Amino acid sequence: MMNLVQSRKSDRQSRSQGQRFMSGLIRSNRCRVGHLTVDRRQSRIDRTSVVTLVLACSLASSLTAAAFAATKEYRYTVGPHANVSVDTQYGAISIRPGSDNQVVVTAVFKSDNVEVDQQQNGNRIDIASHLLHGTDQPTGQVDYELLIPPDATVNLHSMTGPLSAERLHGDLTLEGAEAVVNVRDVENGHVHVRTMRGPVTLINVRNGHVEISSISGDVHLKSVTGTSVQASTGSGKIFYDGDFSSGGDYTFITHSGDIEALVPADVSADFRAHSVLGRVQHDFPLKPQHSRFSEEVGRSFVGSAGQASSEVVLRSFSGKIRLKQR
């Protein structure tokens, strides 16, 4: 936001400086245009020509300033449960709650090699960065800041990120290759995240349907609960700090990454953990339970705690799995 304000101030300052310069040019008796020195008292150029020249210069200056404007703002009026989609190749996208019936999108450009394609169809708003030919990452970056109704459904895509969303209760989909993804203080919605190697952090996500897929990114979940919470990553690690509540299904899967779950003593869940080649351990007592899965010491454990209201499955091929009491 500070960058946005500074950019606007900078625009206003440059324009007022240009106007002062042009005023001075008109008032002065001598001025220089290109290689030609004009003396108003001696020149045959009449006053009309000078005014025309000055107006042309002023117009060119304004157009140039507009072309390199670093910030653009778009506003849309929407109804309940709007659908907002932002797709950019390079750049950050952050999204926060604003008013109930308005979407405000602020785009900060790094160059004029990118255009923003935007359209509203009823309650649906699509924003996309359009890279012009030959644009690379430094010049193709556009950072977006959005203020949206809290109940809106949101789709965010950025290859580089970061992507962040907070204090919303609509469905969220965030996807990025290398993007760092941060979601916090979200409830009652679906949260779907996909990254290639960007780390994913969810904090205080309540009563949601959470689905996270990453190829090598770490996944951090703190106080995340819901009817279905699934996280899978290949070589990344999964760390969960919470109580596995809501009577949900929690499934965490890695290939070679470790899985660590930190739970309170009064946790209520059925646990099943298995690592094909890695070590598995837990440091608090679990009640044995009948299961079709045979327990292999050091490689798996099965048991329940409390009323076993939720089901927790921890699976890894070669990573370590550890269930710890907070």
Add this chain to the structure above:
Amino acid sequence: MTCSDVERMLPEILDGAPDGAFQTAFDLHLKSCPECSDLVSDLKLITNEAQYLAASDEPSPRVWVRIEAQLRAEGLIREAQPVRPRPTLVPALLGRRWGAWLVAPVAAALVAAGSYVVSHRPAPSVVQQQTPPSASPAPSPGSQSSAATEAASLPATPASDATASETASTTAAVLAPVQQPAPRAAGAKAVEPVPSPEDEQFLSAVSTRAPSLRATYENQLQAVNADIRETQAYVDRNPGDIDARQHLMDAYQQKALLYQIALDRIQ
């Protein structure tokens, strides 16, 4: 009978070995336990389908002739013992037709021959053992073992028939899934095989759309392929491990995710 009893006895059950009383208890349990019933039907289906793989991927008889010649050269076969012309490469599917009495000496002989070959031709043999087949670095789930597939494909190539060293390499490759003690990720990831045509096409598309991201995607692709190979190798050695099979599917899903992230979103 409990679910764990069924799981423990599953190999014998699939071979048809248990006695009548056990079979009755087993059948009763299956009727009352849909999970075990599903598990058994899945495994029977896999076993049946795998038989077709065994038949279709048999290597050329020339491979066995050359192995026999190599064993004779080493003095491991003294008499003109009948070497079966077309033995299968899939040990799990040997069933009672072969039996352990035949597998053990042949395996021992192959190990001895392989050891000799490896010790006399260290570089190519080691590479051959560590490197999964270049034609299919990421075999599909349920397919025959990668090394066995490689062995089956070798006779079709003229080069594989040409020299004794390649026969030796073939021997080593045949040994890999049967006798090598569980090569882990470090070994599997140490040597990256030639990318498959699909992967080449994928990387080419990434290069066209976003040249600066190619290296990143290539690294990720190699990592995912290594995970697939590692899991596939484990499944080949432990075909009854349901969890490992699930991890193999997960690894393929990771690869699909990589393709999707790259090709859906790069402009």
